[in-house]
Amino acid sequence: MFWFRLKGGSKTSVLCRKQHNLAPVHIHWGEVIFMHNVFKSWLFFTALLLLFLTLAVTLPGLSDKLFGSTELQLDAAAQDVNRQIQEVWANLTP
Amino acid sequence: MTRRITVHPSAILWLSVLGYLSGDTLGIFLLSALLHEMGHALALYAMKKPPAHITVSFSGMAMETPPLGYRDELLAAASGPAVSLLLGLFLPLWPKLGLYSVILGLFNLLPICGLDGGRILRCLLMLRLPESTAERICGAGGILTALLLLALGGYLTVYHDLGFWPLALAGALLYKALTTKAL
Numbered sequence: 683m684f685w686f687r688l689k690g691g692s693k694t695s696v697l698c699r700k701q702h703n704l705a706p707v708h709i710h711w712g713e714v715i716f717m718h719n720v721f722k723s724w725l726f727f728t729a730l731l732l733l734f735l736t737l738a739v740t741l742p743g744l745s746d747k748l749f750g751s752t753e754l755q756l757d758a759a760a761q762d763v764n765r766q767i768q769e770v771w772a773n774l775t776p
Numbered sequence: 777m778t779r780r781i782t783v784h785p786s787a788i789l790w791l792s793v794l795g796y797l798s799g800d801t802l803g804i805f806l807l808s809a810l811l812h813e814m815g816h817a818l819a820l821y822a823m824k825k826p827p828a829h830i831t832v833s834f835s836g837m838a839m840e841t842p843p844l845g846y847r848d849e850l851l852a853a854a855s856g857p858a859v860s861l862l863l864g865l866f867l868p869l870w871p872k873l874g875l876y877s878v879i880l881g882l883f884n885l886l887p888i889c890g891l892d893g894g895r896i897l898r899c900l901l902m903l904r905l906p907e908s909t910a911e912r913i914c915g916a917g918g919i920l921t922a923l924l925l926l927a928l929g930g931y932l933t934v935y936h937d938l939g940f941w942p943l944a945l946a947g948a949l950l951y952k953a954l955t956t957k958a959l
Contacts, residue, residue, distance in 0.1 A: 727785040731792045738795030745796045750939030753801050760871035767868050 784833035801872075808863065808877040812884070813837045815859030819852045850899035853892045857881040886925070888918040888949055889956035918953035926950055 720726050737744055793802050813836070820826055820841060825848065827839035844852065860881025867874030885893040894914060901910035929946035932938045 722785060724785040724788075727788050731788055734789070734792035735795045738792070746939065748796055748939045749941055750933075750937040752938050752941070753797060755936075755938070756801070756875065757872070760867075760875040763867055763875060764871040771868070 780828070781830045781832065784831055786834035787832050789834045804872050805876055805880075808860065808873060808880050809836065811863060811877070812856045812860045812880055813839075816852055816856040818859075819855035823848050823851065846899040846902045850896055850903075853895040853899065857884045857892050860884065886921055886949075887914070888921050888953050889914060890952045891949075894918055915953075918956075919950070922946065922950035922953040 790802070790806065816839060817827060817830075820839070823844075825842045825844060827841050829840040831838045831840075841852070858881075860877045863877035864874050864881075866877070884891050885896070887893045887897045889898075897917065898910060898914045901913055904910075905913070925946040926943070929942035929944075932942040933940055
C-alpha cells in the first residue's frame with residue numbers, strides 16, 4: 683500500500699482515494715518509494731544494518747572509500763584549533 | 777495519552793556507522809546533533825508552542841509544531857544552529873565536540889529547503905516579499921547552493937581523501953532542493 687501526506691497533514695492511500703473518487707494528487711516518485719510499508723519496518727532496517735556491518739567487516743577497504751581519512755583530518759583540525767586558542771589565550775594573559 | 781516521540785526504524789542505521797567510523801566520533805556527533813535539536817525544542821517551549829510530536833529517524837529529528845507565524849518559525853529555526861555555534865565555546869575544553877558542533881551549525885545554515893538555513897531564508901523573505909516570489913527565490917537559491925556543494929563535494933572526494941560521503945551528501949541535498957516545494 684502506498685501512502686502519501688495531504689496538505690493538512692493527514693494520510694490517505696492511493697486505493698482509498700480511488701474508492702472515494704477523490705482527485706488525484708501529484709506524488710513524487712521519491713515520496714512513493716519512501717512511504718512504502720517496507721520502509722517503516724524494523725525487520726527491513728535491522729537486515730540493512732546487519733548487511734552494512736557485514737560489509738564493513740568483510741570489506742575493510744570500503745570504509746576508506748566511504749570516509750577516507752575524514753576522522754583523522756577532523757581530529758587534527760580539532761587539535762590545531764585548540765592549540766591556536768591556547769596560544770591566543772596565553773598571549774592575552776599577562 | 778498520545779505518544780509524543782516516535783522512533784522510525786531507519787534510526788537504527790546510525791549503529792551501522794559504528795562499523796565504518798569509531799564509536800567515539802559517532803557518539804560525539806550524535807550528542808552534538810541532540811543538543812542542536814534541543815535548541816529548536818527550547819525555543820518552541822519558550823514561545824509556548826511546544827512540539828506536539830517528534831519523529832527520530834536516520835535523517836534527524838522532525839518536530840511537528842502548532843501553527844507558527846514567520847517570526848516564530850524564524851526564531852525556532854535559528855535556535856538550533858545558534859546552540860551549535862555556541863557549543864564552539866567548548867573548543868578549548870572538548871575540542872571534538874566544539875568542532876563537530878560548529879560544523880553542524882554551519883552546515884545547517886546552508887540556504888537549502890529542508891535545512892534550517894533554507895527555513896530562515898524563506899521566513900525572512902516571506903516577511904518582506906509576496907509568497908510566490910519568496911518561494912521562487914528560495915527554490916532557486918537552494919538548487920544553486922546544492923549544485924555548488926556538489927562541485928565542492930567532488931573536489932573534497934578527489935583531492936582531500938575524504939571518501940565518497942561529501943559527494944553523496946551533496947547529491948542528497950540536491951535531490952532535496954529539487955523535490956521540496958514547500959517547507
